[in-house]
Every structure is written in structure tokens, then in C-alpha cells.
Amino acid sequence: MGNKDLLLGIDIGTTGTKCSVYDFSGNKVASAYREYPMLHPRENWTEQEPLQWWKAVQRNLKEIFQNQGIENTRIAVVGISSTNAIVFVDKEGTPLYNAISLHDQRSGEQVKWLKENIGEEVVRRSAKNRIANGSFCLPNIRWMIENRPDIVKKSYKVLVPCGYLIQKLTGEFSINRSRMSLTLMSNIYTGQWETEIVKKTGLPLRLLPKPYHSTDIVGGVTKKAAQLTGLLPGTPVTAGVIDTVAATIGAGAVQKGDFALTIGSSGRLCCISSQPFQDQRLLNIYGAFPGQYIGVQSTNNAGVSLRWFRDVFGKAVADEAAAAGKDLYTYLNIEAAKALVGAGGTIWLPYLAGEQSPIWNPEARGVFFNIGLGTNYSSFVRAVLEGVAFSQRDCLDVVLSNSLKPDIIPLGGGAANSPLWCQIFADVLNIPVSSLTSNETETLGDIIIAAQAVGIKEIPLDFGKKLAKTGCVFHPIAEHAAVYDKQFKKYKELYKTLKPLF
Structure with missing residues (x-):
């Protein structure tokens, strides 16, 4: 590879974008991160401004190349991962509508329509997934067809965040097979679009981007993208991957x-x-x-739970955190460590924006349960950390049955x-x-x-x-595990009891 001895990874997350440079031994030699907001224009709506992803990448890379001593000639290849969202763009790749995020819950009626007009079994045969909003693009695409046909008509392609960024870097319109499998519009075995499902949904076939394997090179960085990012023109860019798959491989x-x-x-x-x-x-x-x-x-709602708590209740300890020279997340951890295992009986249901696995309920919401006179700030923080862990145990029980x-x-x-x-x-x-x-x-x-x-x-x-x-390696502590076994049973019963009330 000559002097091309570094690799660039870009991850477009829900709350921020990270760019990191690694050497061939896996050492991270440079990194930059930029946060951006989730937008909530209406109740149950969650959108993102795609331009913020692109701006975050530009700023991160300028920071890496200008301030962290990395030479752009050393970057051998760019790999990209992203969160889940859909964005309708024109021929120049300019968004015509904000990206609809995986946290968005607007498309409940469209889920019903798809089940009635296409059928869950038809989708399941090819995609091997259920019809639901959140993780899957199809209900939001149907929402756009019903509510913004003007945007659909004007659009050139419908992209996911990876595809949007790859278009900005290379000029090519694409989608990777891993992200395709969550559109509900492709066959998970063949990696091809299921055109009959697409037609029945009402999406023009011309809007579908070209499928690629994650290990395919879609194109090289254009001169325009090179000027904006500091990358060398022609640097190869892969087709990208779902952030979940990237994290699993990492x-x-x-x-x-x-x-x-x-x-x-x-x-x-x-x-x-x-x-x-x-x-x-x-x-x-x-x-x-x-x-x-x-x-x-x-x-x-895993890390989102802690971020929500930080944003809403962090001000209560902001001065103490500053005086201790700690950022808020670090200080919240210090607070949580003061609480008893089990947070004194306080339980957090982390369903701030509905939930996918394993309950698949878009109506569910966050709950603090069993608050008493002895419940303090530390108990609340610890309950949030434990509630997220309970949600993962709920998931693990499903996986272990398979x-x-x-x-x-x-x-x-x-x-x-x-x-x-x-x-x-x-x-x-x-x-x-x-x-x-x-x-x-x-x-x-x-x-x-x-x-x-x-x-x-x-x-x-x-x-x-x-x-x-x-x-x-962190090994389970038997006394703690016993407390959590009891708490987890309550966690499960709590959701079951509250389900009709959401």
C-alpha cells in the first residue's frame, strides 16, 4: 500500500458523528466527534437534518487533518457506518425533506395499511422481518407517499444516512445490503430489491439506489468533497454498513x-x-x-435514557460536577455508585420513545416506579443504568431461546x-x-x-x-445478581401491568 498506512472510519450516529483514524495494528491515532440535535417538530415525530451529518464529517476531518497531525495521503480507504433513517434527495443529493429517524413513531397507521395491503407473511418470506415502525424504513416511506407525494414525485433517490454521506463523498447513489435488509423491500438471501413489494407500497422503482456489499468500493472521493473535507481526491470509499453490524465486527x-x-x-x-x-x-x-x-x-432507548436524564435533570448537579472538574456523564456515574444495588427498589422502564425488542410497542413510555422518601438523586441515576441493563436481559432471554x-x-x-x-x-x-x-x-x-x-x-x-x-472482564457478583433477579421479575410485571395504560 506504499505510504497509505492508515484507515478512516466514519460513524453517523443518532446524536453525533465520529470520525476516527486507525493504523494497521488497530491503534486509534486520531479522532473527532460532533454532536447534533434530534428534531421533534410534532409529538411522536423524530427527525434529523442530513446536512448536519455532512457538516459534522467536514468539521471532524478538518480537525483531524489540520490539528491532529494526520496527512491525508496516508488514508488508504474510508469505511462508513450509520444509524437508521430515510432521506429523500434530488439528483444533486440535496435532501428534500428532513431524515425520518428510527425513533420516529408517526407511521402507526401505515403499519396497519402495509399489513392489510401487502401482508406480514409476504414481507416476512423475503425480508425475514416483521412489519413495524422504528427499525424498518417501509412504514415511513409509505407515510411519505400518503402525506408528501410532492416530495416523492420530485425525488431522485431515497437514501439511508450511509448512502447520503457516500453520495456526498463520491457522487454515487448506493445502499449496502445490511441496511437494505431493514427496508423490508429486499430479499435477505439474494440481496435484490423485491419489486412487487415496492410497487404495491406505491414507491416509484426509479427511487431505489443500487445495492452493494459492505466490502464493495462504491467510488473515490471527488475533487469537490476533497476540498470540503481535506481527504485526498480518489480515496476509495466502501458501501458502508449498519452501525450495529460495524459494532458487532469491531x-x-x-x-x-x-x-x-x-x-x-x-x-x-x-x-x-x-x-x-x-x-x-x-x-x-x-x-x-x-x-x-x-x-x-x-x-x-439505551444511551438515550442517560442522555435524556442528563439533559433534563443534569442541571441539579452541574455546579458540583464543574467544581469537581468532571463532565456531567462522569459525575452522574459517581452519583450512581453511591446508591445501593437495585437503586433502593426504584425501577426505570427505559421506553422513552416506544420500544422495539422484545416488546415491539410504539406506545410504551418511560416510567420511574417505587419512589419513596428515601429515594435520592443517586437512586434515580442508578435506576436508569439498571433499567437499560434490564431491557437487555429481556432481549437476551429471547436470543438464548434461539x-x-x-x-x-x-x-x-x-x-x-x-x-x-x-x-x-x-x-x-x-x-x-x-x-x-x-x-x-x-x-x-x-x-x-x-x-x-x-x-x-x-x-x-x-x-x-x-x-x-x-x-x-467484569464477572457477576452473586449477591448483586440475586437482587437483580428479583428486580427483573418486577420490571417484567411492571411493563405487563402498565401496557394497557400507555
């Missing part, structure tokens, strides 16, 4: 039976298989590599930065948890996929396993 889960847990804005518990799972409570995704399928339990119990679960994402949260996960799941040395598993997965695309031998597809072995 955590070292690539072989059949491997598990990975990622707690970022959303939570994803993944198990690798050679065939799609048949259990309808699981999402099925085509992997980044041929013949690889990933069964996913995806929760919307697979063998893992010996250890690698944990990546922002939660891996918190030893307290890692221990809570180990205790609640009652399985050892390994916090990854490189817990930024999305961008690591991006560069592992990108390395396969251009044949960088130093980085094999199971490269994440090598890095996962050096992580810190």
Missing part, C-alpha cells in the same frame, strides 16, 4: 455463535448465524461478509467507558462482560470491513477478536 463477533453487546444511543444485542433466525421477536440483518446473518435485539448461552459477552459503545455500568450489565445478565479496549466498536468495525475491501492483509475480518481479548 467487538470480534464474526463466527457462528459469537455474541456482542453495544450500548450507544440505542442498545443492540447481536448473535452471529449462518441463516436468518425464525423467531419473530428478533430482527434479521444480512452481515458485512458473505453468508453471515446477524440476529439482533435492538432497543431504542442460541447457546455465551461464556462471555463483549461490550462496546459509550457504556463500556463506565466500569460501574459494565458491572451492572454483568450482574443483571449474570454472564461475564468484557469491556472492549477499543469500545468505539463502530469505527473499528468500519475499518475492518474497509480493510477487506482493499485487501489489507494485516487486518483480517476477525481482527476485533484480537483486540477484545485485551479488554477488562
Whole structure:
């Protein structure tokens, strides 16, 4: 590869975009992150402004190239992952409407329409997934057809965040097969569009972008994109991948039976298989590599729960955090550590924007339960951390009914930065948890996929396993696990009791 000895991973997240540069040993040598808001123009609506993704990438890369001493000539290839959203664009790739995010719940009526007019079994046969809003694009696409036919008519393509950014970088319109599998408009086995489903939905076939494998190179960075980002013109860009798949690969889960847990804005518990799972409570995704399928339990409100708590109640301790020289997230962890295991009996249902796995209920909402006179700030914070862990145990129970119990679960994402949260996960799941040395598993997965695309031998597809072995392992503490077993039963009963009230 000559002097091209670095790889760039870009992850477009729900709440921010990260760009990280790695060497061929997997060391992160430069990184930049930029946060942006989720937009809520109406109740139950969640949108994002795609231009903010592109601006975040530009600013991050300028920071890396201008302030962190990285030479653009050294970047061998760019790998990209992204959150779930749909965006309608014109021939120049300019958005004609805000991106509709996975947290958006507007398309309940369209879910009913799709079930009645196309049929869940028809979709399930090809996509191996249910019809639901949130994770799947089809209901939101149908919403656009019904409510904004003017936008649909003017559009050139419908893209996902990966595809939008790749178009900005290369000028090419594309979609990767992993993200395709969550549109409900493709066949998970063949990787081709199911044109009959698309036609029945009312979407013009001309709006469908060209499918690619994640390890395909879509194109090179254009001169215009090079001027805006600092990348070298012609730098190859891969077709991208779902952030969940990137994180799973970054955590070292690539072989059949491997598990990975990622707690970022959303939570994803993944198990690798050679065939799609048949259990309808699981999402099925085509992997980044041929013949690889990933069964996913995806929760919307993992890291989002802690961010919501920080934004709404963080002001109460902001001065104390500043005086201690700590950022708010770090200080919230310090507070949570002061509370008893089980948060003194306080339970948090983390369903702030409805929930996907395993309850599949867009009407569910967040609840603090069992607040008493002895409940203090620390109890609330700990309850949030524990509630997210309970939601993952709920997911794990489904996965374990379809697979063998893992010996250890690698944990990546922002939660891996918190030893307290890692221990809570180990205790609640009652399985050892390994916090990854490189817990930024999305961008690591991006560069592992990108390395396969251009044949960088130093980085094999199971490269994440090598890095996962050096992580810190948290073993379940028996007394804690016993407390959480009782709390988890209450957590399950609490949702069951409240379900009719949401």
C-alpha cells in the first residue's frame, strides 16, 4: 500500500458523528466527534437534518487533518457506518425533506395499511422481518407517499444516512445490503430489491439506489468533497454498513455463535448465524461478509435514557460536577455508585420513545416506579443504568431461546467507558462482560470491513477478536445478581401491568 498506512472510519450516529483514524495494528491515532440535535417538530415525530451529518464529517476531518497531525495521503480507504433513517434527495443529493429517524413513531397507521395491503407473511418470506415502525424504513416511506407525494414525485433517490454521506463523498447513489435488509423491500438471501413489494407500497422503482456489499468500493472521493473535507481526491470509499453490524465486527463477533453487546444511543444485542433466525421477536440483518446473518435485539432507548436524564435533570448537579472538574456523564456515574444495588427498589422502564425488542410497542413510555422518601438523586441515576441493563436481559432471554448461552459477552459503545455500568450489565445478565479496549466498536468495525475491501492483509475480518481479548472482564457478583433477579421479575410485571395504560 506504499505510504497509505492508515484507515478512516466514519460513524453517523443518532446524536453525533465520529470520525476516527486507525493504523494497521488497530491503534486509534486520531479522532473527532460532533454532536447534533434530534428534531421533534410534532409529538411522536423524530427527525434529523442530513446536512448536519455532512457538516459534522467536514468539521471532524478538518480537525483531524489540520490539528491532529494526520496527512491525508496516508488514508488508504474510508469505511462508513450509520444509524437508521430515510432521506429523500434530488439528483444533486440535496435532501428534500428532513431524515425520518428510527425513533420516529408517526407511521402507526401505515403499519396497519402495509399489513392489510401487502401482508406480514409476504414481507416476512423475503425480508425475514416483521412489519413495524422504528427499525424498518417501509412504514415511513409509505407515510411519505400518503402525506408528501410532492416530495416523492420530485425525488431522485431515497437514501439511508450511509448512502447520503457516500453520495456526498463520491457522487454515487448506493445502499449496502445490511441496511437494505431493514427496508423490508429486499430479499435477505439474494440481496435484490423485491419489486412487487415496492410497487404495491406505491414507491416509484426509479427511487431505489443500487445495492452493494459492505466490502464493495462504491467510488473515490471527488475533487469537490476533497476540498470540503481535506481527504485526498480518489480515496476509495466502501458501501458502508449498519452501525450495529460495524459494532458487532469491531467487538470480534464474526463466527457462528459469537455474541456482542453495544450500548450507544440505542442498545443492540447481536448473535452471529449462518441463516436468518425464525423467531419473530428478533430482527434479521444480512452481515458485512458473505453468508453471515446477524440476529439482533435492538432497543431504542439505551444511551438515550442517560442522555435524556442528563439533559433534563443534569442541571441539579452541574455546579458540583464543574467544581469537581468532571463532565456531567462522569459525575452522574459517581452519583450512581453511591446508591445501593437495585437503586433502593426504584425501577426505570427505559421506553422513552416506544420500544422495539422484545416488546415491539410504539406506545410504551418511560416510567420511574417505587419512589419513596428515601429515594435520592443517586437512586434515580442508578435506576436508569439498571433499567437499560434490564431491557437487555429481556432481549437476551429471547436470543438464548434461539442460541447457546455465551461464556462471555463483549461490550462496546459509550457504556463500556463506565466500569460501574459494565458491572451492572454483568450482574443483571449474570454472564461475564468484557469491556472492549477499543469500545468505539463502530469505527473499528468500519475499518475492518474497509480493510477487506482493499485487501489489507494485516487486518483480517476477525481482527476485533484480537483486540477484545485485551479488554477488562467484569464477572457477576452473586449477591448483586440475586437482587437483580428479583428486580427483573418486577420490571417484567411492571411493563405487563402498565401496557394497557400507555
